Amino acid sequence: MHPRWGDISPPTFNLQRCTxxxxxxxxxxxxxxDEDEKCTPKPNPGRCRxxxxxxxACPERIISYADYSVDMVVRMIKAIEVPDEFEEKPRILILLCENDAYPALELAGFHRLRYSSYVRAISVRCLGAINVVWLSDALARGFDGILLLGCKPGEQTQCHYTRxxxxxxxxxxNVKQKLKQLALEDERVRVEHVALSDYLTLPAxxxxxxxxxxxLGPNPFKES
Ligand code: SF4
Ligand code: SF4
Known part of the structure; x- marks a missing residue:
């Protein structure tokens, strides 16, 4: 069953704040x-997937759903406990696509395959549905690394939403610039592409x- 079976809500746009x-x-x-003459988006709910x-994509965070928004994921990230630097435990955030990567992680669990207990996973609608603010917020809160898992891109793409x-x-x-601003290493954010059939190799x-x-050591922004 599709993870959002029964969800038919299209996105809503708070266009008063649209730039x-x-x-x-x-x-x-x-x-x-569509767009009007000022380039303001004109939603077509009947065609929306x-x-x-x-x-x-929206840098203003003004696009949301009845039961899903940028701020909701921000709150989920904030709710995760981040051990301080003296506990010597890293905290890794995984944002993973609900279509293949998340079911692959579930399959790994179903087969009782073990992976690090330092990770916390939040599923997202698609790798393309990741708002960069989630990454910058997580890094600023002290997460040591962020792993983004989604479908393979390119000509052989397996993305359910094509691109x-x-x-x-x-x-x-934008992510690299944010890491630079925070004086953090590029390697703290990594993108990996996984198919459902990769569940055996996902723990490794x-x-x-x-x-x-x-x-790399702890993120210097860790809250003490
Ligand atoms: S990007 Fe996706 S959710 Fe947004 S309007 Fe297009 S089809 Fe709908
Ligand atoms: S991405 Fe956001 S700010 Fe930009 S045109 Fe669309 S709704 Fe407006």
Whole structure:
């Protein structure tokens, strides 16, 4: 069953705060959004596939759903306990696509495969639905590393929304700038592409990332 079976809510746009940056209209993989003469998006709920890519694209955080928003994930991230630097435990955030990567992690659990207990996972609608603010908030809160797991991009893409994985790559420049601003290493944020059938190798992939983060040492922004 699809993880959002029964969810038919289209995104809503708080257009009073829209800056007409056009990111949502340009990134919507299904050409769902029209624009008026000022480049303000004009939603077409009947054509929307509810992928969340516009929510990930909007720098103003003004696109949300009845039961899902940028702020909701921000609160989920804030609710995760981050051990302080003296506990010598890293805290790794995994944001993973609900279509393949999350079921792969569930399958790994179903088969009782073990992976690091330092990770905490939050599923998202698509890699392209990741709003960069989630990454900057998590790093500023003291998460030591962030692993983004989603479908394979490119010509052989397995993305359910056709180019969500490719879109994340185009936004990664913003992530690099944020890491630079915080004086953190690029390696603290990694993107990996996994299919459902990769569940056997997923624990090793997670553990490899955790090991790399342990080698880098704690995020200096850790709350004490
Ligand atoms: S949810 Fe997806 S399909 Fe719907 S408007 Fe946003 S980007 Fe387009
Ligand atoms: S991405 Fe956000 S701010 Fe930019 S045009 Fe769309 S709704 Fe407006």
């Amino acid at each position: 007409q940056c056009k990111r949502c209209t340009e990134e919507c993989p299904f050409g769902t959004l 509810r992928c969340g890519i516009c929510l990930g 969500g994985s490719d879109l994340l790559a185009t936004r990664s420049e 992939l997670i553990d490899g990332f955790v090991k790399r983060i342990e080698d």
